[in-house]
Amino acid sequence: MSSILTVEGVNKNFSGLKALDDVNLVVEEGSVHAIIGPNGAGKSTFLNCLVGRLVPDTGTVLYYGNKPEGETLFGLPPHAINQKGISRVFQTPEVFEDLTLFENAMIPVMAHLDGSYRFNSWGGVLSRGEIADAAEHILSDVGLLEKRNMHSGSLSRGDKRRLELAMCLAQDPKLLLLDEPTAGMARADTNNTIDLLKKIGEERKITKVIIEHDMHVVFSLATKVSVLARGHIIAEGAPQEMKGDARVQEAYLGGAHL
Numbered sequence: 001m002s003s004i005l006t007v008e009g010v011n012k013n014f015s016g017l018k019a020l021d022d023v024n025l026v027v028e029e030g031s032v033h034a035i036i037g038p039n040g041a042g043k044s045t046f047l048n049c050l051v052g053r054l055v056p057d058t059g060t061v062l063y064y065g066n067k068p069e070g071e072t073l074f075g076l077p078p079h080a081i082n083q084k085g086i087s088r089v090f091q092t093p094e095v096f097e098d099l100t101l102f103e104n105a106m107i108p109v110m111a112h113l114d115g116s117y118r119f120n121s122w123g124g125v126l127s128r129g130e131i132a133d134a135a136e137h138i139l140s141d142v143g144l145l146e147k148r149n150m151h152s153g154s155l156s157r158g159d160k161r162r163l164e165l166a167m168c169l170a171q172d173p174k175l176l177l178l179d180e181p182t183a184g185m186a187r188a189d190t191n192n193t194i195d196l197l198k199k200i201g202e203e204r205k206i207t208k209v210i211i212e213h214d215m216h217v218v219f220s221l222a223t224k225v226s227v228l229a230r231g232h233i234i235a236e237g238a239p240q241e242m243k244g245d246a247r248v249q250e251a252y253l254g255g256a257h258l
């Protein structure tokens, strides 16, 4: 398998605190790569470095989604990274609460047409009808079509996350970064989200990086697991290997069994 993302020697300090300490990671194309670790391990800092929200002190990230020789992501603003085919689903869903689900879904469809987030890009490759069809299609994919005319502010947290996922999928990403996709969900919603992510994985070839605390989600979805502790990757491998790894149990749960 080839790499879609190669991270080398990434460091990030906050006033002397080493949030990321020489992080090296290879994300293989087509994989579901989980990054786990205890609170404060540096998972969000790492994700923020990948999407341009934070600038690392040192290190490189090469993205191979568009060019066989790879291209660096560091120094690019978040929207430029997004336009390269990298989408992120946030821990707290980021949707336009005053707009309907349908309007929310149309925004990324239009943005995908001309690479911008302007509302007035009707004159792109698709007609208005085709944009509406694409928005409905993506809502249907995540099981939200029936709620298309509701305001997204009135949705449950689980449905907001589905909507945000739909908005990411509408951009046809090559790499999807999921920041705790089931945080705060009841078990039934968590299982629905697992099923949805599996379904999406079967239908579309999207590489996924998942940051997740819930081991049920990790072991249901991941093909590879990297364990971050105190800003450093301390172990990585297949989920079953990581489950029994003493270093992981010690770092992640203070010795408890995963």
Ligand SMILES: Nc1ncnc2c1ncn2[C@@H]1O[C@H](COP(=O)(O)OP(=O)(O)OP(=O)(O)O)[C@@H](O)[C@H]1O
Binding pocket: 014, 017, 018, 019, 037, 038, 039, 040, 041, 042, 043, 044, 045, 046
């Ligand atoms: N903007 C910041 N300024 C100062 N310190 C920060 C900042 N962001 C994160 N940190 C610190 O960096 C370390 C790593 O934090 P980070 O949020 O990346 O961990 P995490 O693994 O995502 O934790 P959690 O699982 O609790 O979300 C922590 O000690 C945190 O307090």
